[in-house]
Amino acid sequence: MNKIFQNWLKNIDLFSFLSFMILIIIGIILSFSTQDNLAFIQRHLFYSFFSVILIIILSFLDVKRIRRVSLIGLVICILIMILILFNDFEINGAKRWLKFFGGFTIQPSEFVKPFFFVISGWFLTKGIEGKNESLYFVFLSFLTLITLLILQPDFGMTVLISVTFFCQLFMAGLSIYLVAVVFILMILLFFLSYIFLGHVNLRIKSWIEHFINPDPYSQISKSLNSFMSGGFLGKGPGQGNLKNQLPEANTDFIFAVAGEEFGFIFCSIIVSVFLIIIIRNLLKLLKIEKPYIIISIVGLICSFGIQTLINIFSSLSLIPAKGMTLPLISYGGSSMLSTGILIGFLLSFTNKKNYD
Numbered sequence: 001m002n003k004i005f006q007n008w009l010k011n012i013d014l015f016s017f018l019s020f021m022i023l024i025i026i027g028i029i030l031s032f033s034t035q036d037n038l039a040f041i042q043r044h045l046f047y048s049f050f051s052v053i054l055i056i057i058l059s060f061l062d063v064k065r066i067r068r069v070s071l072i073g074l075v076i077c078i079l080i081m082i083l084i085l086f087n088d089f090e091i092n093g094a095k096r097w098l099k100f101f102g103g104f105t106i107q108p109s110e111f112v113k114p115f116f117f118v119i120s121g122w123f124l125t126k127g128i129e130g131k132n133e134s135l136y137f138v139f140l141s142f143l144t145l146i147t148l149l150i151l152q153p154d155f156g157m158t159v160l161i162s163v164t165f166f167c168q169l170f171m172a173g174l175s176i177y178l179v180a181v182v183f184i185l186m187i188l189l190f191f192l193s194y195i196f197l198g199h200v201n202l203r204i205k206s207w208i209e210h211f212i213n214p215d216p217y218s219q220i221s222k223s224l225n226s227f228m229s230g231g232f233l234g235k236g237p238g239q240g241n242l243k244n245q246l247p248e249a250n251t252d253f254i255f256a257v258a259g260e261e262f263g264f265i266f267c268s269i270i271v272s273v274f275l276i277i278i279i280r281n282l283l284k285l286l287k288i289e290k291p292y293i294i295i296s297i298v299g300l301i302c303s304f305g306i307q308t309l310i311n312i313f314s315s316l317s318l319i320p321a322k323g324m325t326l327p328l329i330s331y332g333g334s335s336m337l338s339t340g341i342l343i344g345f346l347l348s349f350t351n352k353k354n355y356d
Contacts, residue, residue: 011352012059013284019277020055020328020343024048026270027329033237034250034257040331047333051340058344059351063293066348070118073341074141077115080108081148096152107334109149109157113164114342116145117299120165124172125292146189155193155200156322160306162186167302168295207320219246220317223253226260227267227316234263250331252323255315270329271312278305284350293349300346304339 031044058066080098089099097105119141126134142165149158169182193200207220226242229235240260243249249257259267281301285294304327311326313319325335 008060012347013280013350016277016280016350017055017059017347019273019280021052022273023270023328024052026273029237030254030258030329031250031331033240033261034243034254035331040250043333044331044336047336048328051328051336051343054337054340055344055347058341059347061344061348062353063349066118066345067122070115070345073111074115074119077108077112078144078148081112081152084108085148085151094152094154096154105334109152109154110334110338111341112145113161113303113338114300114345116141116161117164117168117303118296118345120168121292121296121299124168124295128172128291150189150193153200156310156324158189158193159322160303160310160324162189163306164299164302168299171298172291172295203320203322207317219253219321222246223256223315224317226253226256227264230260230263232264234259234261234266237261248323251325251335252311252321252330253315254326254330255312259315274305274308277301278308281346281350297346297349300342300349304342304346 028045028048031041035041035044058069061069084095084098087095087098089095089097096109097107099105120138123134123138127138142161145161146158149155149161163186166182166186169178194204195201206218222242222245226240230240234240238261240257242253242260243257246253255267255270258270278301281297285297288294288297307324307327310319310322310324311330314321314324325332327339328336
């Protein structure tokens with residue numbers, strides 16, 4: 001057992017692993033700072049601990065086993081997402097969660113991300129090799145997922161998966177015409193969502209209205225004020241007001257809470273850790289020759305990076321507010337566990353023994 005662990009430490013990207021652990025620790029610190037409810041803190045600790053276990057276990061697996069796990073996981077998630085549409089359980093008018101006994105809920109669309117990008121990487125690679133039926137399958141899977149997400153509705157997740165899949169297509173080097181068609185379809189999707197989805201229309205209009213006639217009581221104004229009131233060093237742990245004014249403070253606006261209570265320097269550290277992880281993993285692509293591993297890593301790290309950007313940019317009012325968590329830092333069981341799976345997959349793909 002000791003020899004297996006030593007080999008793991010020798011082959012794993014230990015720097016990235018420790019960087020992920022830093023983000024988890026920051027999330028725990030913010031959990032204690034933003035929550036007075038001990039039950040929430042205990043849940044966050046449990047999800048954080050279980051995510052670390054998932055990361056370590058999955059990082060031991062080889063690429064073939066990762067692919068099998070992803071295929072099974074993707075099929076199960078799609079079936080659950082279909083089942084949810086016929087369920088009566090809703091939160092804020094959206095059907096995204098499967099409810100269990102004891103109030104426990106799970107959001108399967110969160111788990112779709114790592115599973116889909118591993119499978120899409122595999123079938124895009126087969127498409128490059130001339131197997132056109134693989135391309136038909138991956139595009140059918142993509143359209144199925146997007147349709148299910150729109151029906152929930154979950155526009156934020158739709159954008160995340162669409163943009164990340166486009167990055168994989170670009171990296172796969174498919175026909176420029178095919179990539180252009182997908183890009184046009186994405187733009188059309190966003191335009192139709194703005195027209196026909198009321199909540200999307202409302203958020204975009206509210207965001208635009210903020211710059212014309214700012215509302216001091218809006219989410220955007222409160223989030224921006226929290227950064228200004230925090231200054232360089234912050235008000236101190238637990239001293240912020242934002243967490244008491246916004247119901248999503250510990251999830252969607254956790255970065256704003258960090259800015260208010262810990263200041264600009266602490267937020268800069270958070271952003272720096274995310275940037276180091278993203279840049280380091282993208283640079284690793286220069287050492288890898290296997291197309292499947294390259295395309296899969298692009299999908300996983302782009303998903304991680306784009307979700308980070310969406311959360312931070314929403315807090316800074318650079319884009320309309322979206323219900324998307326900050327990976328490994330925000331509270332949320334499904335988000336934390338799915339990110340653990342994504343990181344485990346990423347560490348497996350960047351494991352030296354898997355691409356040498």
